[in-house]
Amino acid sequence: xxxxxxxxxxxxxxxxxxxxxxxxxxxxxxxxxxxxxxxxxxxxxxxxxxxxxxxxxxxxxxxxxxxxxxxxxxxxxxxxxxxxxxxxxxxxxxxxxxxxxxxxxxxxxxxxxxxxxxxxxxxxxxxxxxxxxxxxxxxxxxxxxxxxxxxxxxxxxxxxxxxxxxxxxxxxxxxxxxxxxxxxxxxxxxxxxxxxxxxxxxxxx
Numbered sequence: 001x002x003x004x005x006x007x008x009x010x011x012x013x014x015x016x017x018x019x020x021x022x023x024x025x026x027x028x029x030x031x032x033x034x035x036x037x038x039x040x041x042x043x044x045x046x047x048x049x050x051x052x053x054x055x056x057x058x059x060x061x062x063x064x065x066x067x068x069x070x071x072x073x074x075x076x077x078x079x080x081x082x083x084x085x086x087x088x089x090x091x092x093x094x095x096x097x098x099x100x101x102x103x104x105x106x107x108x109x110x111x112x113x114x115x116x117x118x119x120x121x122x123x124x125x126x127x128x129x130x131x132x133x134x135x136x137x138x139x140x141x142x143x144x145x146x147x148x149x150x151x152x153x154x155x156x157x158x159x160x161x162x163x164x165x166x167x168x169x170x171x172x173x174x175x176x177x178x179x180x181x182x183x184x185x186x187x188x189x190x191x192x193x194x195x196x197x198x199x200x201x202x203x204x205x
Contacts, residue, residue, distance in 0.1 A: 003083060003120065003146040010078040011122040011145065013165050021046040023070040025101075028205070030059040033109050036194040037205070045071070049103055049165070062101040065203050075099055075169055079122060084171065097170035098204075106166065108159040110134075111192065114184035116173040119149045124163030131156045143168075154184050 009015060027048045028037040043051070045062075052060035066072040066080070080096045097117055110131070119128070121143040128141045128149055134156060141149055151157055153175065175181055189196045198204050 001087065001148060003122075003148070004086065005146075007079060007082050007086070008122065008146050010074075011167050013123065016123065016165070016167065017046065017049075020071060020074055023074070025062050025069070025071055026064070027052065027060055027062045030061075032057060032059075033107065035109065035111060035192065036198070045101070048101075052103060059106055060102065061106060062099070063205050064099050065205070066096040066099065071101075072096075072099060075122075079120065079169065080171065083120060089171070093174050095172050095174065097172040099169045100167070102161055102166045103164055104162075106159070106161040110156045110158045111195070112154050112156050112184075112188070113151070114153055114181060114188055116153050116175055117151050118171040118173070119143070119151060120169055120171065121145055121147045121149075122167040122169070124161060124166035126166060126168060127160045129158040129160075153180065154187075 010019065021044065023045050024042070025045055025048060026040050026042050029039045029041060029052075030036070031038050048060070048062060062071070064072065066076055076096060084091060084094060097115070110129070123145050125145075126143045128143060128151075129138050130141065130151065131138045132155060136156070143149055195204060
């Protein structure tokens with residue numbers, strides 16, 4: 001299934017900057033391959049793109065929930081809602097998850113989420129490596145604008161991007177299996193102590 005161009009047109013580089021460049025955002029700065037952000041910088045999308053140049057020792061991204069700011073409302077109206085309709089998903093069984101915007105090279109090492117989620121690639125190319133277990137066989141997925149990837153709860157995945165502008169978000173499927181959720185969260189708390197703390201205090205950001 002490919003997301004229609006009628007939706008993707010809002011996320012071409014020129015169209016996206018024209019519509020969102022002045023939006024106020026907070027971007028995250030990471031050191032090397034660490035999973036926890038070192039600092040949070042208040043900025044605009046245009047300034048984020050200009051100031052966060054390639055740096056072999058640092059990585060940058062905009063990562064946020066749908067929190068009713070300008071960026072989340074733009075993606076809600078021009079991506080999430082029309083894509084949920086296009087895929088004919090049960091609106092009572094899904095909700096918007098996280099928005100991610102990066103530029104140039106970005107990487108995020110293997111980790112997992114305690115969610116069933118659908119990753120929607122809106123702009124740029126994103127390479128996802130998945131494996132069922134920590135030492136399992138790795139599968140490579142190359143996502144281009146309009147591509148979708150389902151990542152089930154607990155599945156390890158690693159992310160790499162190289163494009164100048166990379167935009168994606170995910171759709172979260174409501175999960176009613178409390179035993180499965182608690183088992184995943186227990187393992188996550190043990191495996192990713194810093195991230196677990198952020199999930200309790202800062203929406204995992």
